[in-house]
Amino acid sequence: MRFLLIEDNQALANAVIDRLCLDGHIVDHSSDLETAWDFTSTAEYDLILLDIMLPDGDGRTFLKKHRNAKSRTPVIVLTARSEVSDRVGILDLGADDYMIKPIDYSELEARCRAVLRRQTGQARNAINFGEVEFDSLAGSLKIKDKRVKLRTKELRLFEVFINSPDQIFPKSQLLDRLFPYEVEASENAIEVYVGRLRKHLSGSNVSITTVRGLGYKLEIL
């Protein structure tokens, strides 16, 4: 996905860009409203991440202008301010959602998905791999005209695999991607979800194979 990040704190912006790139996203960054306007008028974004306190104005003015310009690109506001009195205003001004810093990236991903799913008329966001068509927004797998709906954890696990096919993922890394850090989960849980995905994939030429001692990888047989 292509993100526009509007954030004036350089250190935070760098970290967020690094983090989102690791998930295979493309991120443009602007640290003020002026540049942000230049970006939005020249490129199409799937999603805008907007900070509220900016050097040349309030993020809310951006929101207002953005909505008046009838742009359909959803906006998720990243706020560090007290969530309380602000948030009503933020949503009223046309933000699609908001998150409080520090951001939990799996939550951000979930919110992005929810926001994009809400948008009507959005083009299918499908990835083809072997005989499998994967639609991350709908959360479904299509194998030879048979459509399977994935549960959230299965979906997220498959997303990790399909973004880097043939790459070997150790269990511990998958664990970190799948479970919030606050939950103590064992590596057995990964085996359970890999098992479920394998069941869904059976009958196609795509499979998740075990690389002994290293982890799992997605490949076309």
Next chain:
Amino acid sequence: MTHPNVRGSIRQRLLVMLLLSAAGIAILLYAVVQSVAKQVVQESQDNILAASALSILDSARVIQGEISIDLPYSSLSMLDSVIDERAFYSVRLNDEFLSGYEDLPRIANLSDVTEFQSASYLGEGIRVASTRRSFTTVDGQVYLEISVAQTLTGLNKSITRISQISLAIGFGFFVLSVLAAVVIARSTTKPLHLLTRSVSRRGPSDLRPVAAPVPTEMAPLVVSLNNLMKRLQNSLSRSEDFIAEAAHRLRTPMAIVRTQAEVTLMRIEKEENRQAIREMIRAIDETSRTAGQLLDHAMVSFRTDSLMKETIKLDELIVDAVHRVSPISELRDVEIELQTLDKVVLAGDPILIQNAVQNVLDNAIKYTDADTTITVSLVRGTEFAEISICDRGSGFEKNEIIHLLKRFERGKNASGVVGSGLGLTIVDEIMRAHDGTVSLQNNKGHGACVILSFPL
């Protein structure tokens, strides 16, 4: 709402004072009219008596050195014009009785001026006028003394009639004054009512100065009211700004650390290092949640102190809150099911109630087992509206329930889950501010139920 210490009413006081003074003036008016009338009537009687006496005196002639009086008929007839009125007279020459009623009371030390006296004669009150004149006769200088008297029947009749009229005037004046007093009292308090209405009709966060026109006397009140509102607004925005600023200062660096840690975690291989960073991230999450809850707690205390109520559609608020947490619940493959959702409208602070519902929902998502369903319902009873949020986790420990609403208390089952121990305290404070209650229960099967109940 606090009730003011009410003592007396301007309108009542004004009315009572106006009525008392109207009554006083009416009585005074009656007394003055009465006494002036009496005096006037008395004077006119005296004038008639004097005229009568003088006309008798005028008829006296000295003929060939002898005094002769021809008592004119008209002199006495003008005195008994009123029915029942009786007239008397006496004529004396040098203290020697000549004619009339001998025992008619006399005025001692008579001079040349006509004099008057009230007296009693034949069992009736009378008014006597006496006058004398000197004549020169053959016997030398003599004094002719004439006394004319009249009963008081006519005088009393006039006085009674005048009393009745003055009583009517006094009463009429009083009645008009009462009407005027009511109108005055109402129009005097009208600007106060207008001011009250213009202030009480405002929305909960409208702290603009009062612009309605007021009379001069009320200007100082309005000025100090406006100053008070300005101060209130200042302190409100200062506190909210402070909380917002504190949050900003805390959260931005934490966001940097957390993101960097996550990026690092994804890049390094060695398991011990990965474990260390995982623990770091968990600690940051814990810190940021505690900081968030502390700020929320400060905000909640601040807002409950000056609770501003608005009309809230509770059912819509719950749908919004569920909508808002659904991405988080999806992450855990937890479903949120809205069961009964009665329409409930109540007065409260929407931001606070939203915060309470959100806190309970966050808890349910945190503590429920993966792949389970949280049920949310809003039931409208006769006296209460109850929101119940039930999860399918391990539930509360029976003996811990009473402690969980205290600050920084966390259940035994909470270990391993990030939390501050402030969530339920915040919920409890919000519910108290709305005269409601939080109750913690265990589900029949398993799991915990939190019930927020609002009085209707």
